[in-house]
Amino acid sequence: MIRMGVSILGWGLLVAGVLASAVLLILRLVPELHTWHSSVIAVASFIPLLWIPVLVACVGLILVLRARWRLLGAAVLVAATTVFAVPLLPAPERSDTPIEVGSTLTVLSLNLQYGQADVEQFTSLLTEDVDVLALQEYTPTFEENLAEAGLLEQFPHQAGSADTDASGTMLLSRTPVELAARTEGTAFENLIVTTTVDGTTWHLGAIHTAPPQMGADRWSDDAAAVGRLAEPYLDQNLLLVGDFNAIDQHHTMRELTSDGAVHDLAARGPGGGPQWHPTWPAGSWIPSFARIDHALASDGVLGGVTRFETVTGSDHKALLVEVAARP
Incomplete structure (x- = not known):
């Protein structure tokens, strides 16, 4: 009786694990499928978690097999675990040879979730090194809170707009900014400004593309619009930060x-270290599992995202981005 129960459990885990693994693997290998429907986009968000159904299937295989054949199942489990664990191991040390760089730029980016992010916690992330704030879902109320906290005096130059819904996008800078370009027809505002820091000119974009809930067509069209927005500045010092509403493996x-x-x-x-830094959802009982907030840079820009921070009131993590321009 016990053996029958174990066998039934094993077959259940094996079938479920194989089916889920097959779906995620297909979506990983054929990203064009993501443009079919918003539900497909949502399922594809779990591609980084492919290891879970694979390991579930391996456990099911062990339970189904009998006697010495279980050793084969155990071997498959060890092999699968190794395959998924290797990318998380520390990479070889960096070369000690210094890379010559010019001016540096530090940007703090956050989706404010309708302006509900806690201003005090947000302020605690700021240091004198932060040059620009890139804020999505920027509302008039949040702007008032920033003014009361004295941040608008520290970052007096701005480009973008505040709105009562999710469409507001704002860049606040310590140095003067000039609007270079903005998208037209996108769900939310996307823009690129130019600013000069320590003698180096930067093209900085604040990005907020449509979420899958607005439909696959709108989702892919907004991403394409961001590509067209950035195209004229690809040979410059370009940095795009914000909420792209897509993980690395998504088609967009x-x-x-x-x-x-x-x-x-x-x-x-x-x-x-590990390259998987999920940024959404944050501040929820659901663990963060999708990195939909990104920092993309042109070839002449070096650097990285140095911190991922949770701010109460926002369902996204804040990104602190530090970059330098090749001289």
């Missing part, structure tokens, strides 16, 4: 980075 992010014109600053580099 692959399209943005496929030609190598921009690279993901949160991706794992030589000597770096």
Whole structure:
């Protein structure tokens, strides 16, 4: 009786694990499928968790097999665990040879969730090194809170707009900014400004694309609009930060980075740690599982995302981005 129960459990885990693994693997290998429907986009968000159904299937296989054959199942489990664990191991140490760089730029980016982010906690993340704030879902109420906290005096130069819904996007800077370009027809405001820090000119974009809930077409169209927005500045010191509403493996992010014109600053580099830093949802009983907030930079920009911080009131983590321009 016990053996029958174990067998039934094993088959259940095996079938469920294999089916879930197959779905995620197909979505990983054929990203064009993501544009079919918003539900497909949502399922594809779990691609980084592919290891879970694979290990579930392996456990099911062990329970189904009998006697010495279980050793085969155990071997498969060890092999699968190794495959998924290797990318999380520390990479080789960086070279001691210094890379010559020019001016540096530090940006703090956060989706404020309708302006509900706690201003005091947000302020605690700021240091004198932070040059620019890139804020999505920026509302008039949050702007008033910033003014009361004295932050608008520290960052007196701005580009963008405040809105009562999720469409407000704002760049606040210590140095003067000039609006270079903005998207038209996107769900939320996306813009690029130019600013000069320590003699180096930067093209900085605040990005907030449509979420999958607005439909697959709107989701992919907004991402394409961001690509067109950035295209004229790819040979400059370009940095795009914000809420892209897509993980690295989603079709839209692959399209943005496929030609190598921009690279993901949160991706794992030589000597770096794990590359998976989920940013959503934050501050919830659901653990963060999707990195939909990104920092993309042009080829002449070096650096990375140095911190991922939770701010009460926001369902996204804040990104502190530090970059330098090649001289």
